[in-house]
Amino acid sequence: MTNQVNNEARVIPLRPVPDRPAQPESEPAESKEPLWRDLVGDVLRRERRAQDRTLKDVADAARISLPYLSEIERGRKEASSEVLAAAAHALGLGLGDLLSLAHGELTRRTITHSRPATAPHRPYNGLSLAA
Secondary structure, eight states, rough: OOOOOOOOOOOOOOOOOSSOOOOOTTOOOSSOOOHHHHHHHHHHHHHHHTTOHHHHHHHHHHHHHHHHHHHHHHOOOOOOOHHHHHHHHHHHHHHHHHHHHHHHHHHHHHHHOEEEEESOOOOOOOOOOOO
């Protein structure tokens, strides 16, 4: 009688395999609220394009590197208030203007992607920021 050793490894998954493929991180689920950095980036890009200005022109005026401004516009970076103010001022906007436009974009997107009927509407009773 000979004992043969099985050289095959047994794989035990640490997490259950999902039934459907996961969504890529670049495409947020419709039920999620938009990220602030995406809203601000979209507003900056829209304002820059409305003025027919290049990334380089605005980055130079704001004293921000061109790649960093591009990442902010694409929602890849969470910019500080100082950087956002510099970018806004380079476009002839105040920081309050930028925040107001981003708030309008948030309102537009959340109305467009309405909440599920099962979710109760609860008013926000927290602190609000006004500029």
